Amino acid sequence: xxxxxxxxxxxxxxxxxxxxxxxxxxxxxxxxxxxxxxxxxxxxxxxxxxxxxxxxxxxxxxxxxxxxxxxxxxxxxxxxxxxxxxxxxxxxxxxxxxx
Amino acid sequence: xxxxxxxxxxxxxxxxxxxxxxxxxxxxxxxxxxxxxxxxxxxxxxxxxxxxxxxxxxxxxxxxxxxxxxxxxxxxxxxxxxxxxxxxxxxxxxxxxxx
DNA sequence: AAGATATTTCTAGTAATATCGAAATATATA
DNA sequence: TATATATTTCGATATTACTAGAAATATCTT
Numbered sequence: 001x002x003x004x005x006x007x008x009x010x011x012x013x014x015x016x017x018x019x020x021x022x023x024x025x026x027x028x029x030x031x032x033x034x035x036x037x038x039x040x041x042x043x044x045x046x047x048x049x050x051x052x053x054x055x056x057x058x059x060x061x062x063x064x065x066x067x068x069x070x071x072x073x074x075x076x077x078x079x080x081x082x083x084x085x086x087x088x089x090x091x092x093x094x095x096x097x098x099x
Numbered sequence: 100x101x102x103x104x105x106x107x108x109x110x111x112x113x114x115x116x117x118x119x120x121x122x123x124x125x126x127x128x129x130x131x132x133x134x135x136x137x138x139x140x141x142x143x144x145x146x147x148x149x150x151x152x153x154x155x156x157x158x159x160x161x162x163x164x165x166x167x168x169x170x171x172x173x174x175x176x177x178x179x180x181x182x183x184x185x186x187x188x189x190x191x192x193x194x195x196x197x198x
Numbered sequence: 199a200a201g202a203t204a205t206t207t208c209t210a211g212t213a214a215t216a217t218c219g220a221a222a223t224a225t226a227t228a
Numbered sequence: 229t230a231t232a233t234a235t236t237t238c239g240a241t242a243t244t245a246c247t248a249g250a251a252a253t254a255t256c257t258t
Contacts, residue, residue: 011113016106029194069225069234095128168204168255
């Protein structure tokens, strides 16, 4: 993952409401969670929720799938793991080797 | 880790310059890296760099240790791992169990 | 003490983000 | 077609963050 993308994703997760949303999705599993369920579970006004979900989608951490009137939000586990790997990349390779 | 703290830490990492700084520190190991080395390695103006380091310190992702005129920045690996664990906590526990 | 080195604080202009009610859109059902 | 449900878009305001030059502080050396 490029640093720019990693920073964007971390920034989106770095907001209490969005982090709550994302964790709720991660907990929910691969089938995804309807927007309406997130709304009642987390008690966020619709317009605010929609804004935050749009941002998570915009950086690829969430995708959406429509079934009739219901929009499911699906967390992108691969991107999450890529982000985690990025944070630990080259960990300590310069330990005791001051450049 | 509380959600509020996790969000704060993610937000600080969600900035290109700060993420570069933090990764440089993570790579550098437990002894830490002098501010001046970060400055020349990443080519950031001193006042800007100081501002970003202060923010990383303020959320506990970095600590500092002074040796004479030199300030070493030490990444807090435990906090990083705590953050990573937080992101994966309860992963998929509701898979196929719509509430 | 004077000068050099390392880093921070101050300051201010600019830009980005958060919030949520109201209105709009999309889809289903009667 | 009319109504209900699900979700988004619009719009306006308020708050917070980014940047970097200049000045200040801290420590070391001579």
